[in-house]
Amino acid sequence: MDYRKFLGRMESMVLPYLGGGTVDSASRRLRVTTSVSPGWWRFDVKGRDATPREPAGPEGLEALPRVRGHVWAGRLVHEGAVAEPLELTPEEEPPRLAPVSARRWHDGSLLFEGVEFETEAEDAARRALEEGHALSGIRGVSAPLRAAFGYALLGQASQELGIRFVPAEVRGRILAVAEGGRASAEECLRHLRQERDVQATRARLAHERAVSAARVAEARQRAVDLTAQHLRRVGQQADSEHRAREALVNAGARPLDLRRLEGNRLEVTYAFMGERFISMVAGDSLQVLDAGICLAGADREVTLDSLPSVIREAIETDVLVVTRHA
Structure with missing residues (x-):
């Protein structure tokens, strides 16, 4: 044939x-x-x-896995307190904390299917959110609704305190936030800021050491023929950028942006497990200089190709702390 x-x-x-x-x-x-x-x-x-x-209208959704949960800030909060982006929602947004069904598309995205029948629990949760109360004592509240309520509380506190967060950072504490109310939400965010401050200090010291080392290396390189150095650098930069993108793709991440910095460093922005991350790596070895998440000072023990697996473990064990926001 x-x-x-x-x-x-x-x-x-x-x-x-x-x-x-x-x-x-x-x-x-x-x-x-x-x-x-x-x-x-x-x-x-x-x-x-x-x-x-x-x-066109949706086709083929009935054959796809259904995921049920509650809406919060353009995400669907479902089992395990996971808050995933909800795609293709209607122009008229569903009510806050509304029960929603979605379908898992072939690429893993969650596609909006429809708003489901509400119970008294959703209305009680909305009133508690408006009044700044906790969910303790309210009956019939499912785990996904409880988690969505906790994220909504954190969202309100985040705007007032000016402390940003991503769901994966607070997932392990989200049910406690829902039970503790506004005070618990503020405490959670302040703890997160404290962790970031500690990591920021470590990152600053590491950056200063890296810049110092880079300046020494650059001074030595000036003795080399400038023309040959320029040609070699162009080739190395192109190769390091290609290897950085290839390392992320092979690790299951999606490269979004890449920026060269002084001292032969690369700043890479990428998407992984529904979130965006920024990391700084060495241009020649792809050794991580600043992971963009809290690694307790162990950033340099990781390379770019292994960093997504470290992020996955941090998310799955509820210890993720993001220090550089995309």
Whole structure:
């Protein structure tokens, strides 16, 4: 059979477009040829290219795993107090803490499906949130609703105290926050700030040492022929940037941005497990200089290719503390 005649075949697919340059089908990732707004679109697919033709209604959701939880700040809070981004929500936002169902798309994204029937627990939780009370004593509150309430409390306290957080940092303490109310939320955020201050001091000292060492190295390099040095540096920079991106992709992270710094350092921004992280690494060895999370001063014992697994362990054991925000 001559398979070449199928290579130019055009297919029509209805897929969820979440932004960026690609869209995922059940079997492969496709390049989007024309920029459009996020939503459900009918695509003309030819080879690896997908051209959006017209907006469409959702298709194929019933065959996907369903995830139920409660909404908070554009996320779905479900079992295990996990708060994941909820994609393609309607223009009219669901009520705060509303019970919502979503479907797990082939790339792992959670796609909004619909608002489910509410009970008295959601209304009681909203009143408690408005009045700054805790959830203790309120009956019928599920674990996901309790967690969503805790995140909402932290969100209110975060705005007033000016202390940012990401859900993975506080997940292990979120049910205690829900039970303790506003005072517990503020205590949680202040503890998080204290941990960041400690890590920031360590990072500053490490940075000063790195800059000092880099200046010594640069002074020695000035004795080398400038033309040869320039050509070598261009090649090394291109190679280190490529290796940094490749290390992140192989570790399951998605590179977002890369910036060169003085002293042959790289600042890499990447997405992993639903969050964004910024880390600083050595350009030649990809040794971590500042992980962007609290590693108790052990940053230099990690390399960029192993850092995502360290972040995963910190999230799964509820000890994540982010020190550099993307």
